[in-house]
Amino acid sequence: MTKRTSAKYKLDRRMGENIWGRPKSPVNRREYGPGQHGQRRKGKMSDFGLQLRAKQKLKGYYGDLTEKQFKRIFAEAARVKGDTGENLMGLLERRLDAVVYRAKFVPTIFAARQFVNHGHVLVNGVRTNIPSYRVKEGDIIEVRDKSKQLALVLEASQLAERDVPDYLEVDHSKMRASFVRTPGLSDVPYAVQMEPNLVIEYYAQN
Incomplete structure (x- = not known):
C-alpha cells in the first residue's frame, strides 16, 4: 500500500492554494511557499513549470496517488472517446x-x-x-x-x-x-481551479 509520507498541508503551501478548502490550511494565514525563501519565490513560471504544477495539484488532490497510478489513469482517459480532460476527471471521481x-x-x-x-x-x-x-x-x-x-x-x-x-x-x-x-469538470466541486488541459500538455511532452 502506498502512503503519503509528507505532511498533508505541504501541498497547500507548495502550491500557495488551499487545495481542499479546509479551514485549518496554513495558506489561509500566509500564501507564500514553505522555507526561509518562500516569500521570494514568486518569479514567472515557465510553460513546463505551469504544466507540472497543474499535474502535481490534481494528483495530490486525490491523496495517495503515485505517479505510476496517475499516469495509468491518464493513459486510459486518453484512449477513451471524447475530451481527455473530461474523461480524466470522470475516472478520478469514480474511484x-x-x-x-x-x-x-x-x-x-x-x-x-x-x-x-x-x-x-x-x-x-x-x-x-x-x-x-x-x-x-x-x-x-x-x-x-x-x-x-x-x-x-x-x-x-x-x-x-x-x-x-x-x-x-x-x-x-x-x-x-x-x-x-459520471461527472464532467464543471460538475466537480474543487475548492481551487484545476487545469486538466495543462496536465494533457505535460504528458504530451514528457
Whole structure:
C-alpha cells in the first residue's frame, strides 16, 4: 500500500492554494511557499513549470496517488472517446475513495483511503477494501452498520465546509450513497481551479 509520507498541508503551501478548502490550511494565514525563501519565490513560471504544477495539484488532490497510478489513469482517459480532460476527471471521481469523500462519509480524502482500506465500506452490499475500485453509475455505496457510529463518520456528515455534489444521491441517516452519473469538470466541486488541459500538455511532452 502506498502512503503519503509528507505532511498533508505541504501541498497547500507548495502550491500557495488551499487545495481542499479546509479551514485549518496554513495558506489561509500566509500564501507564500514553505522555507526561509518562500516569500521570494514568486518569479514567472515557465510553460513546463505551469504544466507540472497543474499535474502535481490534481494528483495530490486525490491523496495517495503515485505517479505510476496517475499516469495509468491518464493513459486510459486518453484512449477513451471524447475530451481527455473530461474523461480524466470522470475516472478520478469514480474511484471509491473519492466517492466516499464526496459523500461526506469521512472528513478528508486521506481518511477516505484509509476508511476503504480498513473494510468500512460496502458497494452494492459487498465489502470492498480497494480505494481505486471504480464505481459505476447506479452503484450503491454505504458505510457498514458496525462503522456508522464512528466519531469520524458522524463528524464528517456535519461538515459545513463542503457540499455533496449532484452526481451523488446521499442519505446521511442511512450513510448510503448512490452514484448517479459520471461527472464532467464543471460538475466537480474543487475548492481551487484545476487545469486538466495543462496536465494533457505535460504528458504530451514528457
